[in-house]
Amino acid sequence: xxxxxxxxxxxxxxxxxxxxxxxxxxxxxxxxxxxxxxxxxxxxxxxxxxxxxxxxxxxxxxxxxxxxxxxxxxxxxxxxxxxxxxxxxxxxxxxxxxxxxxxxxxxxxxxxxxxxxxxxxxxxxxxxxxxxxxxxxxxxxxxxxxxxxxxxxxxxxxxxxxxxxxxxxxxxxxxxxxxxxxxxxxxxxxx
Amino acid sequence: xxxxxxxxxxxxxxxxxxxxxxxxxxxxxxxxxxxxxxxxxxxxxxxxxxxxxxxxxxxxxxxxxxxxxxxxxxxxxxxxxxxxxxxxxxxxxxxxxxxxxxxxxxxxxxxxxxxxxxxxxxxxxxxxxxxxxxxxxxxxxxxxxxxxxxxxxxxxxxxxxxxxxxxxxxxxxxxxxxxxxxxxxxxxxxx
DNA sequence: TTCGTCATGTAATGGGTTACATGATTAC
DNA sequence: GTAATCATGTAACCCATTACATGACGAA
Numbered sequence: 006x007x008x009x010x011x012x013x014x015x016x017x018x019x020x021x022x023x024x025x026x027x028x029x030x031x032x033x034x035x036x037x038x039x040x041x042x043x044x045x046x047x048x049x050x051x052x053x054x055x056x057x058x059x060x061x062x063x064x065x066x067x068x069x070x071x072x073x074x075x076x077x078x079x080x081x082x083x084x085x086x087x088x089x090x091x092x093x094x095x096x097x098x099x100x101x102x103x104x105x106x107x108x109x110x111x112x113x114x115x116x117x118x119x120x121x122x123x124x125x126x127x128x129x130x131x132x133x134x135x136x137x138x139x140x141x142x143x144x145x146x147x148x149x150x151x152x153x154x155x156x157x158x159x160x161x162x163x164x165x166x167x168x169x170x171x172x173x174x175x176x177x178x179x180x181x182x183x184x185x186x187x188x189x190x191x192x193x194x195x196x
Numbered sequence: 197x198x199x200x201x202x203x204x205x206x207x208x209x210x211x212x213x214x215x216x217x218x219x220x221x222x223x224x225x226x227x228x229x230x231x232x233x234x235x236x237x238x239x240x241x242x243x244x245x246x247x248x249x250x251x252x253x254x255x256x257x258x259x260x261x262x263x264x265x266x267x268x269x270x271x272x273x274x275x276x277x278x279x280x281x282x283x284x285x286x287x288x289x290x291x292x293x294x295x296x297x298x299x300x301x302x303x304x305x306x307x308x309x310x311x312x313x314x315x316x317x318x319x320x321x322x323x324x325x326x327x328x329x330x331x332x333x334x335x336x337x338x339x340x341x342x343x344x345x346x347x348x349x350x351x352x353x354x355x356x357x358x359x360x361x362x363x364x365x366x367x368x369x370x371x372x373x374x375x376x377x378x379x380x381x382x383x384x385x386x387x
Numbered sequence: 388t389t390c391g392t393c394a395t396g397t398a399a400t401g402g403g404t405t406a407c408a409t410g411a412t413t414a415c
Numbered sequence: 416g417t418a419a420t421c422a423t424g425t426a427a428c429c430c431a432t433t434a435c436a437t438g439a440c441g442a443a
Contacts, residue, residue, distance in 0.1 A: 014402090030422050038347065038359065042366045043340060050403055052424055090422065127358040149234060156229065167318040168229065174376055175233045178369065185365055205430090221394050241431055243396055281394065 012106070013119055014046065014054050015063075019095065019103040020126045022064060026094035029055060041121035055093060063099035066091055110134045115142035136193055143186040150179045203297070204310055205237065205245050206254075210286065210294040211317045213255060217285035220246060232312035246284060254290035257282055301325045306333035327384055334377040341370045 017039045021032060029051060037045040058064045068091060095103065107130050114123050115138050127135050153176045157169070164172075208230045212223060220242060228236040249255045259282060286294065298321050305314050306329050318326050344367045348360070355363075 028422080029424090038351065038355070038363065042369075043344075047404055048422090048424070049405070049426090056424095121362060124362050125359050128356040153234075160229065164229070165319040168316050170380070171312060171315050172229065174373075178233075178372075181369075181372070182365075189361070219394080220396090238432055239394090239396070240398095240433070247396095 013040070013122055014050065015058065016103075016106050016119075017122050017125075018054065018058060019063065019099055019106065020122075020129070022093060022095045023100065023103050023129065026067070026092045028090040028092045030090070032093070039122055039125040041118065058099075059093075061098075062096055063102050064093045065096050066093055068092070108134060110137040110141075112141060114138050115145050132193070132196070136190070139186055139190050139193065143183060143190065146179055146183045146186065150176065150183065153179060204231070204313055205241065206249065207294075207297050208313050208316075209245065209249060210254065210290055210297065211313075211320070213284060213286045214291065214294050214320065217258070217283045219281040219283045221281070223284070230313055230316040232309065249290075250284075252289075253287055254293050255284045256287050257284055259283070299325060301328040301332075303332060305329050306336050323384070323387070327381070330377055330381050330384065334374060334381065337370055337374045337377065341367065341374065344370060 014036075017036055018032065021027065021035050021039065027035070029048070032055075033046060033048065033051050036051070037043065040046065055064070059066060107126055110133075113119055120138070120142050123130070123138055130138075153172065157172050157176065161169070205227075208227055209223065212218065212226050212230065218226070220239070223246075224237060224239065224242050227242070228234065231237065246255070250257060298317055301324075304310055311329070311333050314321070314329055321329075344363065348363050348367065352360070
């Protein structure tokens with residue numbers, strides 16, 4: 006993914022806006038479904054990020070005024086609020102950037118922080134890249150399982166029951182994710 | 197937990213040292229078993245934290261020189277290295293502080309960031325506090341399950357299959373943790 | 388002798404949160 | 416009328432990581 010570190014927010018925002026324009030507040034809600042598991046980003050992170058993205062010419066701001074605009078921008082339960090919210094849309098450069106990011110398959114893609122976001126946009130990801138990320142994630146997790154097992158074996162008698170149960174639960178979680186990935190990979194192959 | 201935010205590292209370090217003196221390098225390894233799941237802290241975090249703790253008089257530094265000291269400080273696979281490592285030990289104030297922290301049962305205790313660390317020291321936690329944290333964690337997780345279910349229901353037709361599978365996997369993980377907590381709680385009751 | 392791991396640290400950087408500030412709209 | 420939620424932002428702060436710097440010890 007070209008850049009260095011947490012372009013993950015950039016990626017997620019571009020990906021969501023690639024689906025249609027949205028205003029900040031709603032964007033944030035969608036973000037929590039895309040960024041790993043449960044974490045929601047704060048406005049103190051989102052709005053500055055939006056500003057940066059705009060500064061880089063990847064997204065553009067607009068106030069939806071016509072009904073059509075409202076419909077396009079709201080895309081929610083209802084066109085409830087009439088307040089002039091600030092909506093954001095991808096520019097051509099933004100679309101290009103997202104296309105670039107979504108075609109990347111470098112190892113960071115399957116690390117904890119990024120994997121969920123990457124998978125959330127698998128619908129717009131090439132099959133080969135998808136496969137690479139899934140298998141990469143799988144081997145990453147197996148690695149973790151191995152490390153965990155080893156460290157549990159080493160410390161078995163030193164640590165108390167609670168620590169052990171904690172570690173065991175973590176191990177089971179990792180194994181479960183491996184199994185889940187296996188099923189996803191199998192589905193990919195069948196396709 | 198008296199203080200504000202991430203006294204979690206403080207808590208974990210005190211808890212580990214409560215078991216006996218240790219040097220930084222080894223401390224860091226143990227920390228990864230105590231801090232949630234898999235995360236390891238970096239030296240760039242650990243050493244400054246140790247310095248602060250020392251400044252606050254909660255831990256003290258010493259160079260193990262006698263065989264007995266070495267034995268006490270190494271506590272590892274072997275007394276391999278003869279190099280004068282800097283070991284840390286709890287002071288009386290440090291012991292008090294740990295006792296204070298370990299008896300806390302405020303709601304933050306069962307949030308994601310803290311729960312694992314709290315549970316890792318359940319062996320030295322009062323039964324009532326233990327119970328409170330376990331049940332608190334449980335209801336926290338159930339809350340999450342509910343939110344997740346609801347948000348999945350709301351967005352069912354809008355989001356693609358991959359996002360859905362991701363959400364489902366997250367949901368299952370949360371449900372699995374609830375079940376795990378149930379078994380832990382049951383064990384506590386029997387005791 | 389060179390590689391891996393043990394071992395300890397500091398400075399720069401960065402990503403994020405919290406707290407604060409403000410105000411409109413909706414449902415009761 | 417008033418509480419909840421929608422909505423947008425800024426400034427201060429915090430915690431952690433990365434990159435860097437240094438060096439000893441053991442094994443091949």
